[in-house]
Amino acid sequence: NAGVMQNPRHLVRRRGQEARLRCSPMKGHSHVYWYRQLPEEGLKFMVYLQKENIIDESGMPKERFSAEFPKEGPSILRIQQVVRGDSAAYFCASSPLALITEAFFGQGTRLTVV
Amino acid sequence: GIQVEQSPPDLILQEGANSTLRCNFSDSVNNLQWFHQNPWGQLINLFYIPSGTKQNGRLSATTVATERYSLLYISSSQTTDSGVYFCAVVRDNYGQNFVFGPGTRLSVLP
Numbered sequence: 486n487a488g489v490m491q492n493p494r495h496l497v498r499r500r501g502q503e504a505r506l507r508c509s510p511m512k513g514h515s516h517v518y519w520y521r522q523l524p525e526e527g528l529k530f531m532v533y534l535q536k537e538n539i540i541d542e543s544g545m546p547k548e549r550f551s552a553e554f555p556k557e558g559p560s561i562l563r564i565q566q567v568v569r570g571d572s573a574a575y576f577c578a579s580s581p582l583a584l585i586t587e588a589f590f591g592q593g594t595r596l597t598v599v
Numbered sequence: 600g601i602q603v604e605q606s607p608p609d610l611i612l613q614e615g616a617n618s619t620l621r622c623n624f625s626d627s628v629n630n631l632q633w634f635h636q637n638p639w640g641q642l643i644n645l646f647y648i649p650s651g652t653k654q655n656g657r658l659s660a661t662t663v664a665t666e667r668y669s670l671l672y673i674s675s676s677q678t679t680d681s682g683v684y685f686c687a688v689v690r691d692n693y694g695q696n697f698v699f700g701p702g703t704r705l706s707v708l709p
Contacts, residue, residue, distance in 0.1 A: 518696065527603075527685055527699035528642075541694050574640060585695040586630045590642040 487511070489579050489591035497597045498567045506562040506594045510579030517560040518588060519552060522574040531575075534560060535583070567598045601626040601690050603700035611706045612676050620671040620703045622686030630689035631662050632697070633671050637682045645671070645684075676707045 490509040498504050510517055515536045520528040530544040534554035545552065549567075554560040564571055574595045578588035602625040612618055622631070633645040646653050646660040648669065653660055657676075662669040673680055683704050687697035 516695075520697075520699075527701045528687075528697070529699070530696035533695055541696060543694075544696065576642065583695055585689060585697055586632060586647050589644070590634075592639075592641050595640070 489514075489577060489589050491575075491577050491591035491594050493594060494592065495595050495597070497599060499599055500568060501566050504564040504567050504571070504596055506564075506575050506577075506596070507559045508562070508577030508579070508591060509559040510577075511581075511589060514579035514581050514589075516580045516583055516588070517554050518578045518580075518585060519560075519562050520576045520578070522576065522593070524573070528576060531562075533585075540583075564596075567596075569598050572596055572598045601628070601688065601698050603686060603688055603698055605684075605686055605700040605703050607703060608701070609704045609706075611708065614676060614678060614707055614709050616676050616707075617672070617674045618676060618705070620673070620684050620705075622669045622671070622700055624667050624669075624686075624688050626690060627667075628664070628688040628690055631664075631669055632687050633660055633669070634685045634687060635680075635682055636685065636702070642685075673705075676705075678707045678709055681705055681707050 519531040522528045532552045533541040549565045574593045576593045578590045580588040604623045635643045648660045650664045657674045659672045683702040686700045
């Protein structure tokens with residue numbers, strides 16, 4: 486059973502471009518969580534999704550950020566018109582039930598905006 | 600919102616030394632976990648410990664929920680223990696998201 490897979494591991498975007506970050510949960514996991522880690526800081530919750538539903542997006546910036554977890558395929562975190570302040574590591578976690586304490590984290594995608 | 604503090608922010612140890620990391624939180628929680636982020640950025644779940652004491656090899660953790668703190672003990676430290684240690688809590692009746700502390704950066708020197 487492979488772990489939570491995130492790709493790409495590293496992503497470089499120019500200001501104004503779009504960034505798409507993918508997260509494939511562990512087999513049998515239908516709950517996905519996204520966190521952002523700014524340089525030298527702890528992780529901050531962004532959004533919690535279940536298949537085809539956004540359960541909690543209280544940590545998502547109001548503009549330019551969106552997330553989805555379709556019935557088939559990985560969860561996608563999309564950042565439109567990236568700015569330098571979006572440079573961070575983005576972690577995804579998945580769990581089989583609605584319990585974050587049962588979640589496993591992926592290795593993260595490191596986004597650099599130049 | 601809930602405040603999670605960790606101390607010390609940085610710690611340098613000689614290999615073989617012991618250490619204690621602390622996590623304080625400002626509100627009642629129903630879950631608490633300790634994570635280790637290694638130098639390659641990977642997050643590893645160390646302990647799920649909302650209360651009581653647990654041990655796993657050279658690591659152990661204690662949470663006193665009524666006093667709103669948790670301690671992580673590392674004994675006979677090794678260079679592979681280097682990295683950042685995060686404490687993360689889930690607030691009572693506040694959904695399914697972790698609030699992470701700022702971390703303790705540990706460097707173990709050979």
